[in-house]
Amino acid sequence: MQETDFVSGFARGLKVIEAFGETTPRLAIADVAKATGLDRATARRCLLTLAELGYADYDGKFFVLTPKILRLGHAYLSATPLPHIVQPFLDKLAEEVHQSASASVLDGTEVVYIARASQKRVMSINLMPGSRLPAYCASMGRVLLAALPEDEARALLKQTNLRSFTPRTLTDPARLMAELARVREEGFAVIDQELELGLCSIAVPLENDRGRVVAAINIGAPAASVPAAEMADRYLEPLKGVARLLKSLLR
Amino acid sequence: MQETDFVSGFARGLKVIEAFGETTPRLAIADVAKATGLDRATARRCLLTLAELGYADYDGKFFVLTPKILRLGHAYLSATPLPHIVQPFLDKLAEEVHQSASASVLDGTEVVYIARASQKRVMSINLMPGSRLPAYCASMGRVLLAALPEDEARALLKQTNLRSFTPRTLTDPARLMAELARVREEGFAVIDQELELGLCSIAVPLENDRGRVVAAINIGAPAASVPAAEMADRYLEPLKGVARLLKSLLR
DNA sequence: GACAATATGTGCGATATATGAACAAAAGTC
DNA sequence: GACTTTTGTTCATATATCGCACATATTGTC
Numbered sequence: 001m002q003e004t005d006f007v008s009g010f011a012r013g014l015k016v017i018e019a020f021g022e023t024t025p026r027l028a029i030a031d032v033a034k035a036t037g038l039d040r041a042t043a044r045r046c047l048l049t050l051a052e053l054g055y056a057d058y059d060g061k062f063f064v065l066t067p068k069i070l071r072l073g074h075a076y077l078s079a080t081p082l083p084h085i086v087q088p089f090l091d092k093l094a095e096e097v098h099q100s101a102s103a104s105v106l107d108g109t110e111v112v113y114i115a116r117a118s119q120k121r122v123m124s125i126n127l128m129p130g131s132r133l134p135a136y137c138a139s140m141g142r143v144l145l146a147a148l149p150e151d152e153a154r155a156l157l158k159q160t161n162l163r164s165f166t167p168r169t170l171t172d173p174a175r176l177m178a179e180l181a182r183v184r185e186e187g188f189a190v191i192d193q194e195l196e197l198g199l200c201s202i203a204v205p206l207e208n209d210r211g212r213v214v215a216a217i218n219i220g221a222p223a224a225s226v227p228a229a230e231m232a233d234r235y236l237e238p239l240k241g242v243a244r245l246l247k248s249l250l251r
Numbered sequence: 252m253q254e255t256d257f258v259s260g261f262a263r264g265l266k267v268i269e270a271f272g273e274t275t276p277r278l279a280i281a282d283v284a285k286a287t288g289l290d291r292a293t294a295r296r297c298l299l300t301l302a303e304l305g306y307a308d309y310d311g312k313f314f315v316l317t318p319k320i321l322r323l324g325h326a327y328l329s330a331t332p333l334p335h336i337v338q339p340f341l342d343k344l345a346e347e348v349h350q351s352a353s354a355s356v357l358d359g360t361e362v363v364y365i366a367r368a369s370q371k372r373v374m375s376i377n378l379m380p381g382s383r384l385p386a387y388c389a390s391m392g393r394v395l396l397a398a399l400p401e402d403e404a405r406a407l408l409k410q411t412n413l414r415s416f417t418p419r420t421l422t423d424p425a426r427l428m429a430e431l432a433r434v435r436e437e438g439f440a441v442i443d444q445e446l447e448l449g450l451c452s453i454a455v456p457l458e459n460d461r462g463r464v465v466a467a468i469n470i471g472a473p474a475a476s477v478p479a480a481e482m483a484d485r486y487l488e489p490l491k492g493v494a495r496l497l498k499s500l501l502r
Numbered sequence: 503g504a505c506a507a508t509a510t511g512t513g514c515g516a517t518a519t520a521t522g523a524a525c526a527a528a529a530g531t532c
Numbered sequence: 533g534a535c536t537t538t539t540g541t542t543c544a545t546a547t548a549t550c551g552c553a554c555a556t557a558t559t560g561t562c
Contacts, residue, residue: 004296004512004513004548004549005295005296005299005300006299006300006303007260007263007296007297007300007549008260008520009260009261009264009520009548009549010260010261010263010297010300010301011303011304012258012261012520013258013260013261013264013265014264014304014306014323017323017326018322018323018326019326020326020327020330021326021329021330022329022330024330025330025331025332028539028540029539029540029541030538030539030540033539039521039522040539040540040541041520041522041540041541041542042519044256044540044541045256045257045258045519045520046258046261048256048257049256049257049258049261049262050261052256052257053262053265055265061540064330065326065327065330065331066358067327067356067358067363067365068359069323069324069326069327070327070328070358070363070380070381071269071324071358072265072268072269072323072324073321073322073323073324073325073381074324074382074383075268075269075270075271075272075316075320076316076317076318076320076321077321077379077381078272078273079271079272079273079276079315079316080276080315080316081276084377087377105318107318107319107322108319112321114318115377116379117369118368118369126335126338126366128328128367128379128380129321129379129380129381130321130324130325130380130381131325132325255518255519255543258518258519258520259518259519259549259550260518260548260549260550263550279509279510280509280510280511281508281509281510290551290552291509291510291511291551292510292511292512292552293549293550293551295510295511296549296550312509312510312558
């Protein structure tokens, strides 16, 4: 890369941070080099830089990220109006329906939670702002994919690893595209235990004042107490209500 | 900087990300240059790099961070065992006492939330993993400062902007140090509306198996329903119980 | 609409960084 | 414990980046 408007040292460093993940909390220099495709010498320099700045700890062998890294993501959550505007509406919604309510946006093939009001836990994993789920099998993901032009949605599905989380997970691209068309038509998506057995959810898009879809909100409920068939009857109106209220507030 | 093991381009880039914050969500090149102290040309290159990589959007004038930035903080939250281990205990605790429970660690002069189980909202601001509060006037902050050697705690207080959030906020360094001594002695800290009127909280330290304090947990309650004097009676034992259970699980 | 005041874009020499190979040091294997 | 393999560190040099100064564009003011 010869671009004069691109700081490759910076880009490499960000790659190094992203090398740390769920399954790889402690990484040695060589691990990072392998994960990022960087030269070992370069990976080492990036890691030492992180340590020097206090974003990572180094015990002479392994590097571990420190909580200071959270400043970076926090810069987004506190700097972006959307999470702040949506949060109180989610709180009220969650309290009214006695279920968890969340808001998310699309980042590549995943949905990213940007706000959440949780009632008692139903999911096995703990969702919070910054959490990610594959878009194709999450209710908000379906809504957000449906809001894209068909080819873009298709392209994203193509680059997604379509695996079955439960026996009910839809993984056939053609059937997913058909479902997206239905979602686009009807204005909401219901997921019946496709991500986790025992969990249903329903989502609607959040439009801004110009009618562009900027996010999605959903309600999740235990399948045992709220069968999928009832999700829309119970929760569609409350969700649509919030979406209507927010429409004029978002840009 | 002449260090051979330091990538200053990377360090500069991270500085640029941190320039975005609550009051400054949309920044022009010159703003970033001013905020970071970097040369305009450098700030511009870093920003264009962020945009190129999809971490920021650029409309030709202003830069805005995208949700992709959350991947960076998420790398910590998902890579670090502490949040995962603590979360289920907080969930159980919050349900038992019908109040919000949180866990945090120290980052400089601030506490950083790493996990949280929220019951109904009492605070005006919404706390979530990644959120920050000044250590000197938060219950978990007091506990974490008390766990440091005296000089370190004193040094941190010195570099803190000790402002009064409410008429009750302690801001005198000497009195704060005395309070830290008391906290160290008694093993818990109670905050009586020092951060926000109407909000009390109580925190205890979380030790690992070798007795080192690695985090703090707390319970927050509305002052109207639980006077500060009752906080310890009601919540100290549940908190201590969780700390005991976690001691062997943390390293 | 002309002027001043800021803000942004660009080319260049000086300087810092990446590269890959060579070396040193562990770690794993038999 | 000698051998192989992997990992970490160092170094010289080719290359990319920095910061400056200047050119251009945009914004605000009267």
